[in-house]
Amino acid sequence: MKPDQLQLAMFSIHSSPIGELGTKNTGGMSVYIRELARELGSRGHRVDIYTRLNGTGHHQIMDLYENVRLIHLSAGNNGYVQKLALYYYLADFFRALEKFKNQQNLRYDLIHSHYWLSGRLGSWVQERWNIPHIVMFHTLGVVKNIVGLAEQEPDLRLATERKLAQTCQRILAPTAMEKQNLIKFYNAADEKIGVVPCGVNLDLFHPQDKKAARQLLGFDENTAIALYVGRFDPIKGIDRLLKAVARLRRHQRMQLVVVGGDGPETDEFQNLQHLAHQLGVQDAVTFLGRIEQKKLPPYYSAADVLVIPSHYESFGLVGLESLACGTPVVSTRVGAMSAILQNGRAGLLVDNAESVSLANSIAAIFARQRAGEFSAARVRPVVCQFGWENVASGIIEEYGAVFKDPAPEAVSKAPARASCR
Numbered sequence: 401m402k403p404d405q406l407q408l409a410m411f412s413i414h415s416s417p418i419g420e421l422g423t424k425n426t427g428g429m430s431v432y433i434r435e436l437a438r439e440l441g442s443r444g445h446r447v448d449i450y451t452r453l454n455g456t457g458h459h460q461i462m463d464l465y466e467n468v469r470l471i472h473l474s475a476g477n478n479g480y481v482q483k484l485a486l487y488y489y490l491a492d493f494f495r496a497l498e499k500f501k502n503q504q505n506l507r508y509d510l511i512h513s514h515y516w517l518s519g520r521l522g523s524w525v526q527e528r529w530n531i532p533h534i535v536m537f538h539t540l541g542v543v544k545n546i547v548g549l550a551e552q553e554p555d556l557r558l559a560t561e562r563k564l565a566q567t568c569q570r571i572l573a574p575t576a577m578e579k580q581n582l583i584k585f586y587n588a589a590d591e592k593i594g595v596v597p598c599g600v601n602l603d604l605f606h607p608q609d610k611k612a613a614r615q616l617l618g619f620d621e622n623t624a625i626a627l628y629v630g631r632f633d634p635i636k637g638i639d640r641l642l643k644a645v646a647r648l649r650r651h652q653r654m655q656l657v658v659v660g661g662d663g664p665e666t667d668e669f670q671n672l673q674h675l676a677h678q679l680g681v682q683d684a685v686t687f688l689g690r691i692e693q694k695k696l697p698p699y700y701s702a703a704d705v706l707v708i709p710s711h712y713e714s715f716g717l718v719g720l721e722s723l724a725c726g727t728p729v730v731s732t733r734v735g736a737m738s739a740i741l742q743n744g745r746a747g748l749l750v751d752n753a754e755s756v757s758l759a760n761s762i763a764a765i766f767a768r769q770r771a772g773e774f775s776a777a778r779v780r781p782v783v784c785q786f787g788w789e790n791v792a793s794g795i796i797e798e799y800g801a802v803f804k805d806p807a808p809e810a811v812s813k814a815p816a817r818a819s820c821r
Contacts, residue, residue: 406446409510410513411525413450413452415451417434439789442465475496487560490524498528511534516541526569535571565588570798575597575738601787609701620655628709630710640758642656647755648763656686658685696721700724704728719731723740731750
């Protein structure tokens with residue numbers, strides 16, 4: 401039977417949940433881990449999140465929230481290591497984990513691994529500690545390779561994900577689409593995949609007055625503003641968003657505000673800036689760099705539309721954040737946006753993701769904004785069901801499933817409808 405108060409070991413080896421959001425290896429997964437752990441801790445569950453020490457100067461043990469600790473362990477030289485290379489340091493991390501656990505006299509009821517690297521570690525720990533292991537991949541290497549926009553994900557990742565899909569007790573998928581990808585490409589058993597969406601902090605992300613938000617940020621009151629928030633990665637489709645801006649600029653006054661990236665010295669930033677100059681839209685695009693998550697709400701509220709031009713998203717967390725702030729979304733058919741935006745109430749889906757279709761959809765939102773169609777009262781309720789209180793309840797049910805029997809019946813845990821606070 402499931403303990404009433406779980407002792408949870410979470411693994412996030414390659415990316416710290418307190419890392420700088422919008423940088424290369426730190427995005428929605430870090431938000432997910434942090435917010436889920438906070439909600440679980442508030443309910444009396446104890447959560448230890450293990451991550452790799454990366455020369456950040458953090459203490460080995462950090463108290464993040466009530467009943468939640470972040471624990472840094474050494475693997476390799478504690479400096480920067482390319483993500484794939486971390487695989488070859490997992491044995492070091494495992495030894496450090498065992499030493500720490502024994503020194504602290506710790507015991508855990510459940511392992512929750514995030515991403516394939518952490519999943520590989522979790523499989524070793526599962527065998528050593530003889531406790532259930534739940535994996536959330538967050539993205540799938542095989543799908544990224546099918547999209548084929550960047551360097552191909554290595555066979556090592558694909559083989560590891562496939563093996564984990566067969567051997568862990570349970571898999572968490574954020575959408576029904578991602579569940580089908582797991583079944584189709586990794587032959588994962590339908591009955592051991594639970595579908596629980598990602599969540600949004602409804603206390604942090606809430607509507608603000610647009611005029612006041614623009615004054616605060618120094619944005620022009622009369623300019624149509626499109627917003628992008630996220631990492632700079634080819635799979636995010638920022639290049640086709642810039643091409644869409646070039647089309648839009650022929651017909652109206654508008655500005656694209658880009659939040660994220662690792663800084664102006666990086667190749668990714670310079671390539672995008674060069675493309676903006678090539679397209680003649682450098683004066684219509686503002687690159688703001690990374691912004692702390694707690695400071696993002698005014699940006700969402702100041703914008704007329706958030707754009708998700710991605711080729712692949714397992715979920716699309718920034719879409720929830722924007723909608724919670726009352727700002728509509730234009731998105732390709734990726735992640736949860738495919739379902740959330742389906743009826744057009746809170747934004748538009750782009751069927752043909754080329755720049756012309758993207759531009760047309762953004763222009764349509766600008767026009768509907770001028771007509772007053774997208775009030776916060778219309779947009780925000782679309783995501784009220786995705787508050788972390790609801791999402792954590794679904795996750796806890798999934799945790800409980802592994803204590804019942806070896807092959808628990810899979811149940812989709814779409815959160816119940818809830819009113820916004």
